[in-house]
Amino acid sequence: MDLASDLADIVGERLSCSSAELYCYSCDASQVRGRPEYVVRPKDRDEVSRIMALAFEKRVPVTPRGAGTGLAGGAVPLKGGIVLDLSSMDRILEIDCSCRQVLVEPGVVRDRLNLALLPSGLFFPPDPGSSAMCSIGGLLANNGSGMHCVKYGTTRDYALDLEIVLADGSVIHTGSQVLKSSAGYDLTRLFIGSEGTLGVITAARLSVVPLPKARRLVLAAFRSPEEAGLAVNRVLSAGIVPAACEILDRTTVEVLHRCDPHLALPTADLILFEADGEPTAVLDEAARIEEVCLQSAISIDTASEAAEMEEVWAARRLVGAAVSRLDPKKTRIYVGEDVGVPVGMMHVLIRRVQEISEDAGIPAMKYGHIGDGNLHVALFVDLSDEAEVERAKLAAHRIHLAALDLGGTVSAEHGVGRARSSYMRLQWGGALDVMRAIKRALDPRGILNPGKLDLGSGTDCDTADAGAGL
Numbered sequence: 001m002d003l004a005s006d007l008a009d010i011v012g013e014r015l016s017c018s019s020a021e022l023y024c025y026s027c028d029a030s031q032v033r034g035r036p037e038y039v040v041r042p043k044d045r046d047e048v049s050r051i052m053a054l055a056f057e058k059r060v061p062v063t064p065r066g067a068g069t070g071l072a073g074g075a076v077p078l079k080g081g082i083v084l085d086l087s088s089m090d091r092i093l094e095i096d097c098s099c100r101q102v103l104v105e106p107g108v109v110r111d112r113l114n115l116a117l118l119p120s121g122l123f124f125p126p127d128p129g130s131s132a133m134c135s136i137g138g139l140l141a142n143n144g145s146g147m148h149c150v151k152y153g154t155t156r157d158y159a160l161d162l163e164i165v166l167a168d169g170s171v172i173h174t175g176s177q178v179l180k181s182s183a184g185y186d187l188t189r190l191f192i193g194s195e196g197t198l199g200v201i202t203a204a205r206l207s208v209v210p211l212p213k214a215r216r217l218v219l220a221a222f223r224s225p226e227e228a229g230l231a232v233n234r235v236l237s238a239g240i241v242p243a244a245c246e247i248l249d250r251t252t253v254e255v256l257h258r259c260d261p262h263l264a265l266p267t268a269d270l271i272l273f274e275a276d277g278e279p280t281a282v283l284d285e286a287a288r289i290e291e292v293c294l295q296s297a298i299s300i301d302t303a304s305e306a307a308e309m310e311e312v313w314a315a316r317r318l319v320g321a322a323v324s325r326l327d328p329k330k331t332r333i334y335v336g337e338d339v340g341v342p343v344g345m346m347h348v349l350i351r352r353v354q355e356i357s358e359d360a361g362i363p364a365m366k367y368g369h370i371g372d373g374n375l376h377v378a379l380f381v382d383l384s385d386e387a388e389v390e391r392a393k394l395a396a397h398r399i400h401l402a403a404l405d406l407g408g409t410v411s412a413e414h415g416v417g418r419a420r421s422s423y424m425r426l427q428w429g430g431a432l433d434v435m436r437a438i439k440r441a442l443d444p445r446g447i448l449n450p451g452k453l454d455l456g457s458g459t460d461c462d463t464a465d466a467g468a469g470l
């Protein structure tokens with residue numbers, strides 16, 4: 001029997017081999033491209049296990065996929081083979097209010113989980129701009145985060161136990177329902193951020209927290225993004241831990257105004273602070289943030305009405321899409337877009353990125369999660385202009401080097417995938433060899449998501465170099 005009929009035996013009509021469908025699965029939200037030969041949509045753990053056992057036996061590459069919103073090519077099948085689309089495994093299996101835990105399948109979309117939690121007064125804090133689309137499995141596999149991790153941490157801080165199907169189809173649990181355990185290695189953290197290269201997450205037990213009773217926004221406008229960065233340093237040094245702390249540089253605000261001219265945001269370099277918690281504590285924290293920012297801000301506004309705050313957050317979420325308004329001839333490319341540095345170094349990183357963009361003659365929008373040291377840089381190019389594309393690639397390379405030079409990382413939340421795999425050695429040195437040894441131990445035939453994270457050498461499916469796209 002050929003592989004297609006073996007797969008059809010497991011998933012029936014939830015197997016696709018038509019070229020139109022394969023085309024749809026040959027990209028994510030990045031510029032990385034790679035075409036699968038089969039797409040399967042398992043409905044439960046047992047089907048995933050049978051698919052993996054088959055792929056292991058036949059040495060066929062398998063690329064797990066959630067919602068395909070990744071920005072580094074993580075879910076793109078660089079070596080063909082099978083795309084394992086987990087979006088149909090989307091049941092919320094349990095909400096346990098007394099233990100403040102949920103048990104979910106990997107395809108649950110992040111916002112749907114929080115909608116289901118609303119009546120219990122609980123929420124799952126990791127809050128990416130893609131929260132209406134991305135899956136919990138994708139968030140775990142990338143250790144995604146987003147807008148509220150200054151105070152609440154990243155996805156890894158909420159994972160208690162993962163059910164994992166390993167490369168050969170066997171199933172393990174990495175944790176349990178207990179909040180504390182000092183028994184053995186922390187396998188949960190090993191699988192978080194492994195981007196589908198070590199195993200397939202088929203269920204996750206997550207901790208969730210009570211919704212804050214009150215929230216307040218402080219919107220501070222500055223003369224330059226560097227001044228904005230320094231103000232953030234002063235706020236954090238004053239012992240204030242805002243729930244969110246986001247930067248939108250002047251170009252970003254201008255672009256947002258083009259999308260919505262009625263948007264009530266001053267045209268300047270802005271920091272959005274959010275305070276949340278008990279009502280009196282929130283008022284006090286917001287007042288302290290204002291007091292610190294007044295030293296250098298040109299204006300400060302506050303908002304506490306839900307509708308007013310939602311308008312600002314909706315605008316913030318729009319940034320990724322709004323960038324197209326900068327210049328209709330140019331396209332935003334996802335390279336150098338997710339660097340992270342120690343928070344106190346953000347103003348230096350912002351200055352360096354500005355210099356790099358000016359040197360290259362490539363416009364760059366700067367926005368992101370400044371309170372946790374994560375800057376998103378949107379570089380714009382005319383894709384038909386080869387020289388401009390080359391200059392942009394060089395600019396992105398310099399941005400990555402600047403982040404590493406400042407003690408940072410080439411990806412703070414979007415992951416490495418294929419787009420940043422060439423930086424793994426530079427960032428990790430000898431630790432990359434430890435990662436490769438772990439990869440070989442757990443996936444000896446190299447069938448899981450080959451071509452990613454520079455883990456490949458020596459494994460069956462992962463030999464030739466693959467195109468990074470751009």
Ligand SMILES: Cc1cc2nc3c(=O)[nH]c(=O)nc-3n(C[C@H](O)[C@H](O)[C@H](O)COP(=O)(O)OP(=O)(O)OC[C@H]3O[C@@H](n4cnc5c(N)ncnc54)[C@H](O)[C@@H]3O)c2cc1C
Pocket residue numbers: 028029063064065066067068069070071073074075086106127128129130133134135136137138139140141142143144145146147195196197199200201202320321413414415417449
């Ligand atoms: C407009 C926009 C805004 C964004 N904003 C943010 C942001 O603020 N913060 C942030 O962190 N990210 C952001 N992202 C990036 C993206 O949404 C995240 O990386 C998200 O975690 C990807 O989830 P997904 O379900 O789409 O995963 P996919 O793109 O499908 O996959 C991502 C990786 O996870 C692996 N994977 C997926 N599911 C599983 C599984 N069940 N088991 C094992 N491996 C699996 C894949 O192989 C791949 O390597 C944004 C993206 C867009 C398009």
